[in-house]
Each structure stands twice: as C-alpha cells, then as structure tokens.
Amino acid sequence: MARELTVIGGGAVGLICALSAADGGWRVRVYDDGPGRRAAQVAGGMLGCLGEAHPGEEALLAASAASVARWPALLQRLGDPAVTAAENTLLVAGSAADRAYFDESVAFLRGVLPAPDAAEQTAGQLRAAEPGLARTPAGGYLLTGEGAVDNRRLLAALRAALTAAGAELIDERVTDPAAVPGDQVLVAAGLDSAGLVPGGLPGLRGEKGEILRLARTAWSVPPPRHVIRARWHSRNVYLVPREDGLVLGATQYEALDHTDRAPQAGGVADLLSDACELFPGLRTYELTEVAAGIRPMSADGLPIVTRIDRRVLVAAGHGRNGIALAPGTAAQVMDLLCTATESEERSSA
Ligand SMILES: Cc1cc2nc3c(=O)[nH]c(=O)nc-3n(C[C@H](O)[C@H](O)[C@H](O)COP(=O)(O)OP(=O)(O)OC[C@H]3O[C@@H](n4cnc5c(N)ncnc54)[C@H](O)[C@@H]3O)c2cc1C
The missing domain is CATH 3.30.9.10 (D-Amino Acid Oxidase, subunit A, domain 2)
Structure with missing residues (x-):
C-alpha cells in the first residue's frame, strides 16, 4: 500500500515537491489557499543561477546551479513546450x-x-x-542555457500533471497540520509556513x-x-x-x-x-x-528544508530565486521522506 503525503501549499515549491513524490510512488494530496498570497503567481519565472551570482553567496550559487541542472528533466516531464519562456x-x-x-x-x-x-x-x-x-x-x-519559464503556465502544467498522476488538489486553507490526513506532511506554504510549524521559523x-x-x-x-x-x-x-x-x-x-x-x-x-x-x-x-x-x-539566503518531527517536514524560505531552486528542494524532500520510510521499515522488521 502506497504511503500518503499531504502537502500544504500549492506554489512552485509545494507543487514540484508533490510531483516528485507522486512520481516516487507516494499517494499525494495538496492543500492550497489560492493565488492571492502566492509569490510564484507574480514572479518573473527566471531560472536564475549565473545571473543571480553575488559575492558572499557561494552556497546559494552552488544550490542554484544544482537545482537549475534539474530543470530540463522537469520540463520534459511536464511535456508542455509553452512553459519554457526563454533559453538564454x-x-x-x-x-x-x-x-x-x-x-x-x-x-x-x-x-x-x-x-x-x-x-x-x-x-x-x-x-x-x-x-x-x-x-x-x-x-x-x-x-x-540560463532561461526562464512562464510561471503561470508552469503552475497550471504542474497541477495538470499531478491530477493525471492521481494526486488530490484541495483548494482550502489549512490552519493546523496536525488535523490533515497523511502519513507525512510537508509544509510548503511560502511566507505563511512560519505559522504552521511549532515555534515558527526564526529568521523567515x-x-x-x-x-x-x-x-x-x-x-x-x-x-x-x-x-x-x-x-x-x-x-x-x-x-x-x-x-x-x-x-x-x-x-x-x-x-x-x-x-x-x-x-x-x-x-x-x-x-x-x-x-x-x-x-x-x-x-x-x-x-x-x-x-x-x-x-x-531565510536568514542565510538558503532554502529551509528540514524535518520538524516524525510526521512534519518544511520547505520554505526560497527567497528571490524560489522557482529556480524548487527542483533541488524536491530532491532534498524526497531524501527526507525516504529516510523516514526506511527507518520505519527497520523498526517494524
Ligand atoms: C516580484 C517577484 C519576482 C520573483 N521572480 C522570480 C524569478 O524570476 N525566478 C525565481 O526563481 N523566483 C522568483 N521569485 C521568488 C519566487 O516567487 C518564490 O521564491 C517562490 O514562489 C516561493 O515558492 P513557495 O511555493 O515557497 O511559495 P509561494 O509561491 O508563495 O506559494 C505558497 C502557497 O502556499 C499557499 N498557502 C499559504 N498558506 C496556506 C495554508 N495555511 N493552507 C494552504 N495553503 C497555503 C498559498 O496560497 C500559496 O499558493 C520572485 C518573487 C517575487 C515576489
């Protein structure tokens, strides 16, 4: 029986993580509060890495480069050429x-x-x-090779791909992650993530x-x-x-x-x-x-991708470059989910 992941937040980060999980065999549901407070709705959609390089931001540059390298595979997975807005x-x-x-x-x-x-x-x-x-x-x-996506077309393509993969998209605001169903819960609610995890997210x-x-x-x-x-x-x-x-x-x-x-x-x-x-x-x-x-x-400019407790993870604080960074974050989230599954399998063996 597939394990269930509930994602809170249907912006760029939540949807890209949700699609990775669905492709990785998880049963996925995404709660989203609509576009009004969504940064990914207004963004430019640049997949910035080289053009976002600023002295002192070595770690962010490395994270951006690693994530941008994942974009061609994601675009191919989505299969909608109109998502690509520019190549260079x-x-x-x-x-x-x-x-x-x-x-x-x-x-x-x-x-x-x-x-x-x-x-x-x-x-x-x-x-x-x-x-x-x-x-x-x-x-x-x-x-x-440093291009851009049409962010609104991207969000629509991600939602379509998730629906086709059997995920459930629920247009509802969540107030308490403990009250949503699912074996694991990913809080990916952008700026609002701080209010959804115990103790908040200092520095966000x-x-x-x-x-x-x-x-x-x-x-x-x-x-x-x-x-x-x-x-x-x-x-x-x-x-x-x-x-x-x-x-x-x-x-x-x-x-x-x-x-x-x-x-x-x-x-x-x-x-x-x-x-x-x-x-x-x-x-x-x-x-x-x-x-x-x-x-x-975030306080150090890098995405906050971490486990909060045995059930809840968070992916937030993606800054000025969050669309570009999202596939890298999805890979980190999948690692955290797999580690949880393996340790539960070990303890039940
Ligand atoms: C002007 C501007 C330009 C930008 N340009 C670029 C760019 O060119 N390239 C780039 O890579 N990045 C860009 N960014 C940054 C990028 O938009 C963000 O880093 C990225 O959107 C963050 O993604 P996210 O999914 O974490 O948050 P968001 O995109 O903000 O999405 C969060 C989602 O969570 C939902 N939500 C919130 N609270 C709840 C709740 N309680 N229950 C259910 N759902 C909830 C919201 O409705 C929203 O849909 C830009 C940002 C701005 C503001």
Whole structure:
C-alpha cells in the first residue's frame, strides 16, 4: 500500500515537491489557499543561477546551479513546450559603472563554478541578439542555457500533471497540520509556513517587489527572445519574454507588513522609466498588470528544508530565486521522506 503525503501549499515549491513524490510512488494530496498570497503567481519565472551570482553567496550559487541542472528533466516531464519562456539570458549594462557591477559578478562566478557559460558581449553583439535594445549599452554578457519559464503556465502544467498522476488538489486553507490526513506532511506554504510549524521559523522574513506585465500591441516591436537582466542607473531591471509580451521586474525592499501586496508608485515608475530606456519599443506595449509580491527570505539566503518531527517536514524560505531552486528542494524532500520510510521499515522488521 502506497504511503500518503499531504502537502500544504500549492506554489512552485509545494507543487514540484508533490510531483516528485507522486512520481516516487507516494499517494499525494495538496492543500492550497489560492493565488492571492502566492509569490510564484507574480514572479518573473527566471531560472536564475549565473545571473543571480553575488559575492558572499557561494552556497546559494552552488544550490542554484544544482537545482537549475534539474530543470530540463522537469520540463520534459511536464511535456508542455509553452512553459519554457526563454533559453538564454543577456546581462546588459547601461554605463561603465553598471558594467563594473556585472564584471564583478562574473569574476565571482568564475571563482566558484568550474566553467560558467558567460561570454562577454560588445554593445553591437547585444543589439544583434536583441535589436529592440537601446542604442548605447555599455556591453554585457551572454549566459547560454540560463532561461526562464512562464510561471503561470508552469503552475497550471504542474497541477495538470499531478491530477493525471492521481494526486488530490484541495483548494482550502489549512490552519493546523496536525488535523490533515497523511502519513507525512510537508509544509510548503511560502511566507505563511512560519505559522504552521511549532515555534515558527526564526529568521523567515519578506522582501517585497513590484512587478509588471505588458502585452505587445499591433504596432509594437516584438518582445525580446532572451531574458534581459539589465543594470541601468545602478538599479536592476529585467525583461522576461512571454508568448504575447513580457514581464518587467522587479523592485526589492524589506516588507514590513506581510499582508501588504499593494504596488507602490515609486517602484512602478522606476521600473517603467528604466525599462523604456533599455528597450524603447516598450512604450507602445499595453500595461496589463501592476502587481507586488513578497519573497519569502531565510536568514542565510538558503532554502529551509528540514524535518520538524516524525510526521512534519518544511520547505520554505526560497527567497528571490524560489522557482529556480524548487527542483533541488524536491530532491532534498524526497531524501527526507525516504529516510523516514526506511527507518520505519527497520523498526517494524
Ligand atoms: C516580484 C517577484 C519576482 C520573483 N521572480 C522570480 C524569478 O524570476 N525566478 C525565481 O526563481 N523566483 C522568483 N521569485 C521568488 C519566487 O516567487 C518564490 O521564491 C517562490 O514562489 C516561493 O515558492 P513557495 O511555493 O515557497 O511559495 P509561494 O509561491 O508563495 O506559494 C505558497 C502557497 O502556499 C499557499 N498557502 C499559504 N498558506 C496556506 C495554508 N495555511 N493552507 C494552504 N495553503 C497555503 C498559498 O496560497 C500559496 O499558493 C520572485 C518573487 C517575487 C515576489
């Protein structure tokens, strides 16, 4: 008889862990409270690793690299080509100072990873790859193989794959993990995970970010084909392609109130003005969504994946990079579940 896993949280982490468990022979049920507080709903969907490298974050870079390497198999498992939004990334600098920022990141990458695929690009090469770019970028890098997913299409494909695998999806908020059925319970409720485990999750905090969605109109230039991560006026701004437009993100600042997902005017204004300089054709796009989300951050920047007690595990705190990190987390969760099963089999033998 298959053992039962109950997952609390149907964001990127919960659903990817649930699918791994279902594929591993577990009977799976997922409780989810809907998209309103879900970071994965608003995210850009970048599978960031090389483009997310910052000095001092060696462990996060290694975890991201290991998880991003698992993405091709997951995408193949889902079998929906429209989940893939881009295959490669361009780092684009607006000025010499912005260029120095990327040079430092790439030097850091080269010191940590054996052979990161980051090739220096002149302004001409950047514009040949993306003709819609501004005329005068100060150079940058091509990150081959560093792509993005359409996050909403991903969530839909995961739910469809889980249903096809016999999992039960229950659209309900859980208040007490002890009250849900299942041999094992995985709390993967993003920022809300802290309230679902005894003693909370010390250090779990939120970083808010404005993020916009724009659709191409009949008179617009096409959206970019690459993820464009730019450093512009010493601020980060990115464009992530979608089938009919793009996602423009994202600001990042401490969220003092974890219920506040109202976009602030200043963040939206900065994003739009930087992006319209970076990719001037954006001016004719339709602004279809203005949103803000809260990234669930851990104290050390690494996902919190651990066992709480004999029945309850937690996977939370995936920060600014949680979609990219989710397959790595799913592998860790499967290890924890298998260890529990083996030790129970030993004690009943
Ligand atoms: C603006 C922005 C841009 C981002 N861009 C990227 C990006 O480009 N690439 C990337 O990798 N990451 C990105 N992220 C980060 C990423 O979105 C998060 O790290 C990731 O979504 C975390 O996944 P999660 O499943 O842990 O949490 P969430 O996605 O927040 O999902 C948690 C789920 O749990 C459910 N839930 C909560 N409480 C309960 C309960 N009590 N009972 C039942 N269900 C419950 C919620 O309804 C929700 O569906 C971005 C985040 C933001 C805010």
